[in-house]
Amino acid sequence: MIGRYSGVVPHGDLLFLQKLAERLRDRTFLHINSTRAGGGVAEILQRMIPIMKELGIGARWDTIEGDDLFFDMTKKVHNALQGNKEHITKEMWDHHYDINRMNAKRLDLDADAVLIHDPQPAPLVEFRKSATWMWRCHIDVSDPVPEVWSNLKGYCAKYDAAIFSVAKFARAMGTDEFIIPPSIDPLSEKNRDVKEEEINETLQKYHIPPDRALLLQVSRFDRFKDPLGVISAYRMVKKYNDCILVLAGSPATDDPEGEVVLKEVRDHAADDPDIHILLLPPFSDKDINALQRAATVVLQKSLREGFGLTVSEAMWKGKPVIGGATGGIPLQIVHGVTGFLVHSVEGCAFRIRQFLNNPDMSARMGERGREFVRNNFLITRQTRDYLSVWYSLENKGKSVLTL
Ligand code: UDP
Numbered sequence: 238m239i240g241r242y243s244g245v246v247p248h249g250d251l252l253f254l255q256k257l258a259e260r261l262r263d264r265t266f267l268h269i270n271s272t273r274a275g276g277g278v279a280e281i282l283q284r285m286i287p288i289m290k291e292l293g294i295g296a297r298w299d300t301i302e303g304d305d306l307f308f309d310m311t312k313k314v315h316n317a318l319q320g321n322k323e324h325i326t327k328e329m330w331d332h333h334y335d336i337n338r339m340n341a342k343r344l345d346l347d348a349d350a351v352l353i354h355d356p357q358p359a360p361l362v363e364f365r366k367s368a369t370w371m372w373r374c375h376i377d378v379s380d381p382v383p384e385v386w387s388n389l390k391g392y393c394a395k396y397d398a399a400i401f402s403v404a405k406f407a408r409a410m411g412t413d414e415f416i417i418p419p420s421i422d423p424l425s426e427k428n429r430d431v432k433e434e435e436i437n438e439t440l441q442k443y444h445i446p447p448d449r450a451l452l453l454q455v456s457r458f459d460r461f462k463d464p465l466g467v468i469s470a471y472r473m474v475k476k477y478n479d480c481i482l483v484l485a486g487s488p489a490t491d492d493p494e495g496e497v498v499l500k501e502v503r504d505h506a507a508d509d510p511d512i513h514i515l516l517l518p519p520f521s522d523k524d525i526n527a528l529q530r531a532a533t534v535v536l537q538k539s540l541r542e543g544f545g546l547t548v549s550e551a552m553w554k555g556k557p558v559i560g561g562a563t564g565g566i567p568l569q570i571v572h573g574v575t576g577f578l579v580h581s582v583e584g585c586a587f588r589i590r591q592f593l594n595n596p597d598m599s600a601r602m603g604e605r606g607r608e609f610v611r612n613n614f615l616i617t618r619q620t621r622d623y624l625s626v627w628y629s630l631e632n633k634g635k636s637v638l639t640l
Contacts, residue, residue: 238291239251239254239255239288239291239292239617241424242423242424242617245423245424245611245615246423246611246615246617246618247611247612247615247617247618250615250617250618250621251617253621254292254617254620254621254624255292257621257624257625257628258289258292258293258294258624259293260628261293261294261624261627261628262292262293262294263293263294263295264294264295264349264350265294265295265296265297265347265348265349265350266289266294266295266296266297266348266349266350266351266352266627267296267297267298267299267345267346267348267350267351267352268282268285268286268296268297268298268299268351268352268354269298269299269300269301269344269351269352269353269354269358269361270282270298270300270301270353270354270355270357270358271300271301271303271308271311271354271355271357271358272300273300274519274520275457275487275519276457277375277419277543277544277546278354278355278375280427280546281419281420281422281546281616281619282298282354284422284425284616285422285616285619285620285623286298288616288617288620289620289624292620294624295348297348299344299345301336301337301340301344301357301358301361302336302340302343303336303340303357304336305493306329306332307332307333307336307357308357308493309493310325310329310332310333311333311356311357312493312494313325313329314333314356314385314389315355315356315376317381317382317385318356318376318377318378318381318382318385318386318389319376319377319378319381319461319541320377320380320381320382320541321382322382323382323385325384325385325388330388333360334360334363337358337359337360337361337363337364338360338363338364340358340361341361341363341364344361346361346364346365346366347366347368348368349368349369350368350369350370350371350627351365351368351369351370351371352371352373352400352623353370353371353372353373353396354373354375355373355374355375355376356374356376356389359372359389359392359393360392362392362395362396363392363395365395369397369398369627369630369631370395370396370397371396371397371398371399371400371626371627371630372392372393372396372398372399372400373399373400373417374399374400374401374402374406375402375419375543375544376406376543377403377405377406377541377542377543377563377564378401378406378408379405379406379408386408390408390410390411393410393411393412394410394411394412395412396412397412397413397630398412398413398414398415398626398630399412399413399414399415400414400415400416400417400626401414401415401416401417402416402417402418402419402543402544402564402565403416403418403544403564403565403568404416406564413630415622415626417619417622417623417626418544418565418568418613418614418619419543419544419546419565419614419619420549420614420615420616420617420618420619421546421549421550421553421610421614421615421616422615422616423553423611423615423616425522426522426523426526427522427523427525427526427550428526428550428553428554429526431523431526431527431530435523435527436527436530436531438527439523439524439527439528439531440527440531442524443483443513443515443524443528444513445481445483445513445528445531446481447531449479449480449481450478450479450480450481450533450534450593451480451481451483451531451532451533451534452467452471452474452480452481452482452483452532452533452534452536452589453482453483453485453528453529453531453532453534453535453536453551454467454483454484454485454535454536454537454538454547455485455486455525455528455529455535455547455550456484456485456486456537456539456547457486457487457495458486458495458496458498458499458502459494459495459498460494460498460540461539461540461541461542462486462537462538462539462540462542463538463539463540463561464484464486464498464501464502464505465501465502465505466538466540466582466585467482467484467536467538467585468482468484468502468505468506468512469505469582469586470536470538470582470583470585470586470589471512471586471589473582473583473586474586474589474590474593475511477590478589478590478593478594480511480533480589480593481511481512481513482511482512482513483513483515483528483532484502484506484512484513484514484515485515485517485524485525485528486499486515486516486517487516487517487518487519487521499514499516502514515528525550526554529550529551529554529556530554530556532551532556533557533592533593533599534556534557534558534559534589534592534593534599535547535548535551535556535557535558535559536558536559536560536585536589537551537558537559537560537561537566538559538560538561538579538585539560539561539563539564539566540561540563541563541564542561542563542564542565542566543564543565544564544565544566544568545560545564545565545566545569548560548566548569548570548576549569549610549614551606552569552575552576552603552606552607552609552610553606553607553610553611554603554607555600555603555604555606555607556603556606557576557592557598557599557600557602557603557606558570558575558576558577558602558606559576559577559578559579559585559588559589559592560576560577560578560579561578561579561580562578562579562580566578568613569609569610569613569614571609574602574605575602575605575606575609576602576606577591577592
């Protein structure tokens with residue numbers, strides 16, 4: 238069945254993946270994160286688990302459960318790891334541990350390999366049974382609040398390996414480290430080819446006019462995604478170019494700040510009829526696909542970012558992209574080649590106008606972007622990388638060149 242990717246992803250990726258999977262057939266691989274929906278981690282897991290199963294690997298995905306206090310605390314930890322000043326008290330860390338202890342009782346942690354995603358479930362390693370345990374960090378921890386990092390690092394050092402999305406994010410951990418950028422699935426509902434009618438259906442559903450230049454940002458309502466900056470850039474552009482702005486997002490279940498930010502966005506948009514703020518229900522993949530395809534320019538003007546999957550999603554659709562020069566975005570946007578990187582509202586407005594005024598250049602960059610994603614950011618490559626790390630940890634010191 239994995240053959241359906243043939244002709245879409247690079248041939249070498251597929252061959253290597255199949256060879257690795259033969260070595261790991263019938264072994265079990267457990268992934269644990271903190272939410273089933275919302276955000277990039279859930280997005281990838283939804284697609285990767287079935288692929289691993291198709292390859293004959295016993296892949297499972299579980300999520301930890303917690304109360305409001307837990308998710309408030311882990312959001313603070315997330316913000317502190319990305320550099321915001323936050324103070325996490327000893328009681329909060331104790332609560333973090335306790336919730337994980339309860340989850341360890343509830344979850345079946347028995348698997349040949351366990352991949353724990355992000356800080357929320359990191360303490361589960363304290364309850365590990367014999368297996369290969371890997372901690373996967375999706376966020377930018379290059380400049381964290383030191384006490385918060387040192388608390389978390391205590392857990393991380395107990396894993397067999399730590400995996401980061403971008404080399405710049407990695408820190409000395411006292412365990413093996415690997416760099417694995419995230420990816421998108423070209424065959425998912427969010428990225429598959431769609432018909433013109435499907436695009437029109439979505440535009441009608443959300444009352445978006447089909448015949449005007451459309452600027453789009455798809456993101457959780459999170460300050461790091463800079464939705465207010467996007468609105469300001471749109472206003473600068475609007476003085477010279479006709480366009481509409483669509484900000485599409487939905488709150489993730491592990492993100493308690495979403496509603497506050499949404500209100501700020503609504504206030505900043507005021508009553509401009511050309512700003513469409515769409516609150517998408519979870520699993521709106523087809524609509525997101527259609528919006529990205531309908532867009533004239535796709536923005537991801539983040540101030541801080543883990544990877545920014547929305548950038549690859551748009552590039553795969555051949556769209557000109559503008560992204561904040563942060564996190565994993567510069568891995569995807571080669572400035573001036575596959576899109577533009579920006580550092581300010583003014584820079585963003587300038588690049589939007591450049592795209593709107595040069596449709597040929599936009600199309601050329603879009604095409605290059607699609608090929609760049611094909612070669613670097615498709616899910617077969619990421620699945621291959623996870624299996625490679627697991628295999629290499631189990632075979633430490635042995636030659637693995639005979640694969
Ligand atoms: N996304 C979604 N619905 C939304 C907002 C975002 O399905 O309302 C998806 C988006 O298409 C992308 C992922 O969630 O696949 C966001 O990943 P990204 O790495 O851009 O940001 P994160 O939310 O993980 O910080």
